[in-house]
Amino acid sequence: MPAQLIPRSLLACLTALCLLLGSALPAGAAYSLPPLPYGAAALEPAIDATTMTLHHDRHHGGYVANLNGLIEANPGLDKLSLEALQAQISSFPLAVRNNGGGHWNHSQFWAVMAPVGEGGAPGADLRAAINRSFGSIEAMQTQFNQAAAGRFGSGWAWLIRKQDGSLAITSTANQDNPLMDLAGIERGTPLIGLDVWEHAYYLNYQNRRADYIKAWWSLLNWNEVNRRYAAAA
Numbered sequence: 696m697p698a699q700l701i702p703r704s705l706l707a708c709l710t711a712l713c714l715l716l717g718s719a720l721p722a723g724a725a726y727s728l729p730p731l732p733y734g735a736a737a738l739e740p741a742i743d744a745t746t747m748t749l750h751h752d753r754h755h756g757g758y759v760a761n762l763n764g765l766i767e768a769n770p771g772l773d774k775l776s777l778e779a780l781q782a783q784i785s786s787f788p789l790a791v792r793n794n795g796g797g798h799w800n801h802s803q804f805w806a807v808m809a810p811v812g813e814g815g816a817p818g819a820d821l822r823a824a825i826n827r828s829f830g831s832i833e834a835m836q837t838q839f840n841q842a843a844a845g846r847f848g849s850g851w852a853w854l855i856r857k858q859d860g861s862l863a864i865t866s867t868a869n870q871d872n873p874l875m876d877l878a879g880i881e882r883g884t885p886l887i888g889l890d891v892w893e894h895a896y897y898l899n900y901q902n903r904r905a906d907y908i909k910a911w912w913s914l915l916n917w918n919e920v921n922r923r924y925a926a927a928a
């Protein structure tokens with residue numbers, strides 16, 4: 696029936712029904728993209744504004760959109776916190792693992808960076824823990840750099856706090872992370888997580904991943920690492 700032939704009162708009812716149904720549905724987003732805690736250009740020159748914008752809006756935004764799109768086919772997915780999801784990821788399909796991991800990994804990534812000069816320094820407790828496990832901060836960084844540079848293809852390098860309180864360097868493929876209950880994952884609380892996917896650096900560094908890793912240390916938000924260490928202890 697053409698719209699002009701529908702009685703005005705019925706149209707009003709249909710409109711009201713649509714609005715009612717719309718408001719009854721989940722707001723569309725169990726998971727949402729956190730805003731960057733600084734401007735897109737704030738991390739230059741180590742990371743350029745275009746890379747930051749694409750990385751945050753398109754890549755991280757894509758993981759969030761995809762994860763929300765998986766809720767209907769995975770009952771209960773929207774009832775879990777993002778962190779709780781990581782610890783139960785083995786009971787979900789690969790698409791949830793990839794996009795749920797992508798969302799968690801990138802959320803921690805923005806937070807563990809700060810503009811040069813604003814990241815503070817390692818606190819006494821964290822410094823002591825690093826010294827116990829690696830001998831020195833420089834030795835930890837060397838081991839971390841090797842893990843980041845040595846990750847074949849796409850993935851992440853991590854400094855984690857293990858259950859026994861010691862710290863370790865590890866690396867995961869794709870969007871996996873140390874919180875996931877998966878075979879082959881060295882589990883622990885991530886204190887530092889570095890994205891070594893090409894989308895994180897290719898515009899500025901092309902294939903020079905080692906240069907990106909070296910520059911990235913100037914952005915480390917030690918204040919956030921201190922907070923994570925204290926929360927995990």
Ligand SMILES: [Fe+2]
Pocket residue numbers: 750754801890892894895
């Ligand atoms: Fe990324």
